[in-house]
Amino acid sequence: MAYEPVIGLEIHAQLLTKSKIFCSCSTLFGAEPNSHTCAICMGMPGVLPVLNRTVVEYTIKMALATNCAINESCNFARKNYFYPDLPKGYQISQYAQPLSEHGYVDIEQNEGRKRIGITRIHMEEDAGKMIHDEHMPSSYIDLNRTGVPLIEIVSEPDMRSSEEASAYLKRLHEILVYLEICDGNMEEGSFRCDANVSIRPRGENAFGTRTELKNMNSFRNVQRALDYEIKRQQYILESGQAVIQETRLWDDSQGVTLSMRGKEEAHDYRYFPDPDLVPIVIDESWVAEVRKNLPELPLEKRERFMRDYQLPSYDAGVLTSSRVLADYFENVANLSGKPKAASNWVMGDILRFLNEEKREIKECPILPQSLAEMIQLIENGTISGKMAKDIIEEMYRTGKPPKTVIEEKGMVQITDEAALAKTIAGVLAANTAQVEQYRGGKEKLFGYFVGQVMKATKGKANPQLINDLLKKMLTAS
Amino acid sequence: MELHQLTIHELQKLIRSKEVNSSEIVKSVFKRIDAVEGSVHAYITLMKEHAFEEAAKADRCIREGNIRALTGIPVALKDIVCTKGFLTTCGSRILHNFIPPYDATVVDKLKEAGAVFTGKTNMDEFAMGSSTETSYFGITKNPWALDRIPGGSSGGSAAAVAADECIASIGSDTGGSIRQPAALCGVVGMKPTYGRVSRYGLIAFASSLDQIGPFTKDVEDCAIMMNVIAGHDPRESTSVPLDVPDYTAFLSRGIDSFKVGIPKEYFIEGIDPEITEAMRGAMKAIEGLGATCVEISLPHTEYCLAVYYIIAPAEASSNLARYDGVKYGFRADDCKGLLDMYKKTRSAGFGAEVKRRIMIGTYALSSGYYDAYYKKASQVRALIKRDFEEAWKHCDVILTPTTPTPAFKIGEKMDDPLQMYLSDIFTISTNLAGIPGISVPCGFTRQGLPIGAQFLAGHFEEGKLIQIGAAFEKHANAKQRRPNL
Structure with missing residues (x-):
């Protein structure tokens, strides 16, 4: 039965x-x-x-x-x-x-x-x-x-x-x-x-x-x-x-x-x-007085996050699981103007760091404005997403704002076309055999060149710029 | 006249005129205690050493001209109010060694007013009784007839005032425990309105009925004591935040326009004929003072005793649960485990009357019986309250005998609880309704036993009771006689 x-x-x-x-x-x-x-x-x-x-x-x-x-x-x-x-x-x-x-x-x-x-x-x-x-x-x-x-x-x-x-x-x-x-x-x-x-x-x-x-x-x-x-x-x-x-x-x-x-x-x-x-x-x-001072409740907040920040239900659920976390996210989202990116960074890296050390969000060394700033630096191309992964770790470790971390580590993304072109020319000159093969139709080698350029710039070059310049220079001569 | 025989107001005059000081008064009182306490046994604990220390302090205040309402006046406390550092037994073996870590509010107020405590007076165990015979610490005798009971439960406080073993005392009244012994000992006793005097530090018997009040040698002293002890206490939720009038202002107002209600239900069979006679005399005297007596009806009077003996034991069964041998007080020896400790401690720690009431109360609150007993009793209690509200439309105060008989013989009613309960028949309704009442001496039986007249008034109208009490006692002239000890 x-x-x-x-x-x-x-x-x-x-x-x-x-x-x-x-x-x-x-x-x-x-x-x-x-x-x-x-x-x-x-x-x-x-x-x-x-x-x-x-x-x-x-x-x-x-x-x-x-x-x-x-x-x-x-x-x-x-x-x-x-x-x-x-x-x-x-x-x-x-x-x-x-x-x-x-x-x-x-x-x-x-x-x-x-x-x-x-x-x-x-x-x-x-x-x-x-x-x-x-x-x-x-x-x-x-x-x-x-x-x-x-x-x-x-x-x-x-x-x-x-x-x-x-x-x-x-x-x-x-x-x-x-x-x-x-x-x-x-x-x-x-x-x-x-x-x-x-x-x-x-x-x-x-x-x-x-x-x-x-x-x-x-x-x-x-x-x-x-x-x-x-x-x-x-x-x-x-x-x-x-x-x-x-x-x-x-x-x-x-x-x-x-x-x-x-x-x-x-x-x-x-x-x-x-x-x-x-x-x-x-x-x-x-009762009216108490009602007036009642905070937004989890379910209301969840619905508002989905509506106002266009977040998926899962994200909204995680981010509203505590009031402090939700406030943290909202600060980052509003200051950066990029809610989805804010959600990804908070739910991904920030919560992972905190969980590893069994710390609460209110103990997070990265201030919401720092995280928002970092998101903006990615948006305006100053740093790459890949660089950001290292930067946020350093921010978490030291509590320093992203710009300080970037300066101290000399991690600013190379976006100077002329300088990058010079580096690429150097890479191509050092790899003449591969250049020949590429030009002979072995286009898979493109990734190899990207890797070499990244290595030469210690990862600081803007990947989109590398792509564009490489393509141009490999086909040009 | 010796100092211990005087009233508060008489002593105050002597203190103000620097004719006597507190040490002399205290000395006189303790000399009296030494002389008569052996036969009266009004006290459980004497605070002699402390009293002389406090008297010396009072004398400094007197010399400095800092004289308050009770500066230097010896006052006795019923052993139910907690006194920091001094044994407080509630007349029970279960608290035979209990020393409270705090003072009751009423103790604070009396100290603040300059009173000097003489000791803690005997009482029925946990205030359950009408004769002071259920005390673990022995029987108190009536100073007017040593083979008779002083009434109860505040028998020690009443006897101490009657025997001049203090100038005034504090008692507590749950169903008549101030007024009944006051009547039987020929002194003035007042039960104030529920909520008028703080219960904080009063060891609870029945929380919705308990009220602290004074015993004094005359009504003027009663007014002086009430001025000191009445008032709102933030430490008690049921304390009423009302201003307290100056009760002494009511002493000489007279009762010219008063209508005095005589409840027909109170003149029942079984009242001692001498009491009935005294009541007739009282009515005549009151009319002679310019008031009119009118017959009134309190139709639910016959249910008062039944209602009281459900509500009071029910509350008591819960209030007395804390005496379990775990934290303080008596604990039985040779206990095998927790349940055994509870059983042995409470069996040996409480006396028969307390156990009887715990059983009645536990039964009345039990699942399946609550509606028939406690709830029904609460409903009838509301009707009793309404009887009085109705009565105030026709009169200012109510006059009744305080007790149906004068003081009975020691041991006479100990084997018959129902007869014992009947001695509170005229006082219980007051507690159920929460109104104030006063017992004022009203003459003597041919055997020389005191008789009391009880006046009742509406909530917070203690002033009216002082007013009629003061006018009436002048007529009764009870102060002319003193017990022959």
Whole structure:
């Protein structure tokens, strides 16, 4: 029987606010354990939360960027459970009244564009971290992460393959990073993904029994875990058994999902409105203000690049994969007036250099105006494309503008006809036998002459000029 | 008269005229504590050394003429407000060793006003109780009759004022925990409007009901204390950003044109006849002062107790989850793993009443029961609030008895939680509605036990309560009698 997977994703994104959601402690990652804590985030008796307004603003941003409706009024709820990394014994989250609901994003698939529904986006606080020492009978707790603001983005069960899930995940990641509200670092846990997966016979409308997958800390692992889980469920159904509703953990080293807890052990979180926080009223003017300051989103930018710069879809996709890269490209394109050339140089050489050193575009030593200048120097014939390959490497290494590199290396293209003619005459005089053969009809030798001239000029001659002059001089006498 | 017997305003006069200084007052209060604390047991922790240091500082301020609202005045704090560097137990074994790293806002404000803290007073564990019998640190006795309870949960704070073991004190009121012990100990106790006094640093019992307020020897002192502790706190989201009036300005306004509502639902069966009699006397006295008494109706009164005993335990079950043995406070020994530590710590760390309420609250919030209990209770709570809004169309303030009976015997109701819960029957609606209330002494039973009259007003109308309280207490003349200790 052919089965169809049904996938929904729950994404947790840490927001890039300076301070935590309910206190003024720093959110910076990697500090000495428990150094970014206070009475409030440590859950001391008697403390009270006060909401960080920027968290609301960032969440509105994400809601607008994913076409969600923003509720005029929302509130926080307590999610009650015991765990040592949760100092209050409850997590402040949103439940019955989230900030926003009913959105969507579009993903690109081979069959075309597909719309994935977003059920809700809500705000909550992160928990701390347990540190286990195998050699000690006790565990430690680091509460630095406690109270770091998170948004949870819950999708509809709209994805039908691990590829779709992966594309959706990447799309949300891209939007969050574009909005500059999340650094998107999956390894450090600032962008986390849980998945709900079930399968059903193709053509069936009812959902199968789902499992929830956790602990997938890279894009690749999300896809691997989903593929594994889909196969596992298929095997169970095909052998006449039933899938059990449970939470499963992805084990990266073994490449399998393992049962963590069953439905019976599922927590009853006893959600209720948090009496320590007042309802959040978001008026239209606030939403309008955030909307006004929303940056151009990846998809819009992609379409604009294709339209305004006449770029192929592939180029537009690569160049808009990050906001900084897109800005870099646009600067080069506009300053040089040659968008396609700009795209080729950025996607080719620049990205290759950066990838080799695992650097980000914002660390690129070549300024956009330098690259634009170099493109113009090719256009006006000052240098050849071949020379440019060497020049750009030197620019990347030294950070110097192209003209400095050219001067220092004496790399200006020879475009002086008289001087070049003199060199050609010399080459021809030194190769009389080959000249005879060429004139006798062995025209393949033309390339040989070009090579000799290039060698004599150390590659600095304008190739078109060499061609023209050679042809003239070989046929002339 | 000795210094510890005086009120804040009486002592202030003596301080201003340089007749006494703070050290002398503090000395007098601690002499009194030494004499009677053994029989009353109002305190969990005494801050004697600290108090004398602070008194010396206050004396310097007095010499320099820098006299603020409470400069040099000995004030006791219920052991539910966090004091930096001083044990704060909430009457519980689970916090028996907890020393907060910060001060509650109310503590900051009292310090700022120059108060000298005498110590932390006894209370029902986590403020859950009406008799101060559930404290891990022993029972507080009623200074008027040592075989009787002082009321609760702020029984220590009420008894300390009644026994002159401090000049004024701070309590907290979730369902009557200031007003009920104030009535039973014959002192003035006010529960301000929810949001008027900051809850920051008040160890939470039921967050939507808890409110800090003062115990004082008279209404004028209540106004002085309210002037100090009221006001917006940016550290609390539910704190209300409204200006605070000068409450002492209401003291001598009289109640000439006042309409005083008498809710017919509050004169129920089971009220002690002597209390009913005292209420009749109070109504007569009020009319004698120029006000008119009018019958009003608060139709949802009968549901108050039920609503309260769903909402308060529900919030408490969540608020008390943090006491898990992981970070601070009591942790059980010999634990085998995390779950075992949780179970043993919370089983041994909490007393029976706290555990009972955690169970009730957990049940009320559980999946499948939430709608029937918590949600329904929240809806009825809105109706109770509306009852009061309707009532303010017909009256300025409401008069009720504070308690249905005078102080009962120690141990009398400990085995019958429902009977115990009924002692808050007249005070609970105030917390559910978020309005302010004051209990003012209203005479004595033939046995010599104090009786309290409760006045209620609309949100942020504490001024009206001061106004009628001040007029009324002159009539009641309760200050003429002192407990015989």
